[in-house]
Amino acid sequence: MKIVSYKDLEAQEVKGSSRLKIKLLNTEGSSNFAVRHCEIGSGGFSPHHSHAWENEIFVLEGDGLVLGGNKTKSIKTGDSISINADEIHQIKNPNKKPLIILCIIPTRIHQT
Secondary structure (H helix, E strand, C coil), X not given: CCCCCHHHCCCEECCCCEEEEEEECCCCCCCCEEEEEEEEEEEEECCCECCCCCEEEEEEEXXXXXXXXXXXXXXXCCCEEXXXXXXXXXXXXXXXXXXXXXXXXEHHHHCC
């Protein structure tokens, strides 16, 4: 068992994003899932991208927008978002308060 506080971890920036800070919560010991704590500041966004694996997202705090394919949908605290493999997507925060999400991907992807 390992317990880590996200507050103790260093945030990383992501190429192609704006005002997005990612903290890698389980970099060791997990053979199946990598969990990322992501904070998107006011007016910020994740890269507009796709990848060969599915992606699960849970909104911890705030409101925002998720773009998937040709659709844009509102998201809010408590929402769960499932992104299919190869689906073009992006998360945006048009609001003044931070948008905080957890992003879960396969560990093998996280390690590359």
